[in-house]
Amino acid sequence: MKQPHDREGQRWLSQSVRDLDDAVYARDGKRYNLCCFLAQQAAEKAIKAFLYANGAESVWGHSVAELCEDSSALDPSFKNLKKKAAPLDRFYIPTRYPNGLPGGIPADAYIDEDAERALAMAEKVISFIKKKMKQG
Numbered sequence: 001m002k003q004p005h006d007r008e009g010q011r012w013l014s015q016s017v018r019d020l021d022d023a024v025y026a027r028d029g030k031r032y033n034l035c036c037f038l039a040q041q042a043a044e045k046a047i048k049a050f051l052y053a054n055g056a057e058s059v060w061g062h063s064v065a066e067l068c069e070d071s072s073a074l075d076p077s078f079k080n081l082k083k084k085a086a087p088l089d090r091f092y093i094p095t096r097y098p099n100g101l102p103g104g105i106p107a108d109a110y111i112d113e114d115a116e117r118a119l120a121m122a123e124k125v126i127s128f129i130k131k132k133m134k135q136g
Contacts, residue, residue: 005053005056006053009051009052010049011049012048012052013045013130015045016042016126017126019042020119020123023035023039023042023119023122026115027112030112032110032112034095035115035118035119036114036118037091039088039091039115039119040064040088040092040095040118042125042126043121043125044062044063046122047064047071047078047125049133050132051071051074063092064088064125065082068081068082068086069082075132081125084121085124088118088121088125091118
């Protein structure tokens with residue numbers, strides 16, 4: 001029988017997967033800044049899924065790097081994931097707010113290569129988390 005924390009972890013993972021799907025949709029629509037933001041959100045929620053599935057009662061913060069650091073207390077392999085996924089944190093604020101950039105607006109500042117890179121990192125995070133949650 002699944003424990004409540006398992007169900008909460010699965011809820012977060014399901015939303016993570018949906019955010020990644022939305023990121024692909026945004027990329028296909030050439031909304032590259034939105035794609036990058038949604039990729040960051042997908043990775044963030046996936047890591048939160050792992051923490052909730054492992055009994056966390058509340059998880060705070062939006063930094064993929066910091067959430068990996070928190071998760072490494074439960075599983076040291078998150079240190080390696082942190083190195084690969086930390087660049088996603090650059091897509092949290094500047095992709096949405098003009099004052100997060102030195103000039104222009106987010107809609108004009110991101111290109112398809114940014115979106116592809118963000119998607120690839122988020123996909124790695126989600127794949128990593130899916131494997132970890134099946135082990136648990």
